[in-house]
Amino acid sequence: MQWLALREAWWPMAVAVAWVFLRSRQVVEQLLDRHPRQPITFATVANYAAALTAGGEHTTPDEENTEAAFRNLRHPLETGEIEIVGTPFVRISDLQGSSRLEIENQRTIPYTEVSSLVPYNDHGELCLIPRDWRAAHGSARTNLRGYRNPLVRCAALVRAFPEERIQLTRLPADVVIPGAPVETIAALEQSSPDAGQSGNTGSASPSRKRRQKHPKPVQQAVIEAATRLWPDGKMPAIAKQRDAELAQEVKKTSGIAVSGSTIRRALSVRQQKRKLRSR
Numbered sequence: 001m002q003w004l005a006l007r008e009a010w011w012p013m014a015v016a017v018a019w020v021f022l023r024s025r026q027v028v029e030q031l032l033d034r035h036p037r038q039p040i041t042f043a044t045v046a047n048y049a050a051a052l053t054a055g056g057e058h059t060t061p062d063e064e065n066t067e068a069a070f071r072n073l074r075h076p077l078e079t080g081e082i083e084i085v086g087t088p089f090v091r092i093s094d095l096q097g098s099s100r101l102e103i104e105n106q107r108t109i110p111y112t113e114v115s116s117l118v119p120y121n122d123h124g125e126l127c128l129i130p131r132d133w134r135a136a137h138g139s140a141r142t143n144l145r146g147y148r149n150p151l152v153r154c155a156a157l158v159r160a161f162p163e164e165r166i167q168l169t170r171l172p173a174d175v176v177i178p179g180a181p182v183e184t185i186a187a188l189e190q191s192s193p194d195a196g197q198s199g200n201t202g203s204a205s206p207s208r209k210r211r212q213k214h215p216k217p218v219q220q221a222v223i224e225a226a227t228r229l230w231p232d233g234k235m236p237a238i239a240k241q242r243d244a245e246l247a248q249e250v251k252k253t254s255g256i257a258v259s260g261s262t263i264r265r266a267l268s269v270r271q272q273k274r275k276l277r278s279r
Helices: 012-022 025-033 042-054 066-078 133-137 154-160 182-193 215-230 239-254 258-279
Strands: 010-012 083-093 097-103 117-122 124-132 144-153
Touching: 010 012, 010 154, 012 025, 012 042, 012 066, 012 124, 012 144, 012 154, 025 042, 042 066, 066 154, 066 239, 066 258, 117 144, 117 154, 124 133, 124 154, 144 182, 154 258, 215 239, 215 258
Parallel strands: none
Antiparallel strands: 010 144, 083 097, 083 144, 117 124, 124 144
């Protein structure tokens, strides 16, 4: 049965990170279809991406790992471009091991608060808790406060991180990924474009090979601006500062106003071209 999670208006945080990391509706749907009865985790996404990359036909756009994807997602969350909601909770534990859980109604997480939150696996449930230890735990390490079930509005997410059209092919039979479940690789083989087609027992045709992306004029303007500003390639570590400087440079030299999502797409294309040249 087709998994319909991506048709929902709100996506769980791990699904949002999977989208930013993989940038393909087909790939994310395959991932979710393998876990219909349990929520996925950042580790699940990372293992699945590793299996895809080993197949040679899918690489993540410009993300090193799921933590980097979360950091990339954090920027539009902090600026209010993407809405995020969560259920505030406080868990108070005593010395005897018993605990009391106080849960409020689900509400929007203020974008001014997002920068102070980090993902946390609380007994198998993904939460967002304060980065500051005392703010998260109070006076005891067994206490905890934050947001349960964080959800991201998908329409804004997809606008900020557009889908990359990448064709999948069958994974080689001898691919073994450390930490990747065997059923993950089997699922990729079954869902590949050439799987199940009558008479097609050979490898993927050359037409299915991943083609190098060429930047659009606006993206090219961003890439050229980045080269002028940081010829050594050492851009600011803070994405917000980097995007502001790039937007100002593009506006000054080309008269074009660019958004943060346009800048990220341009830098993604730039990184992908560098990876291809280095092979």
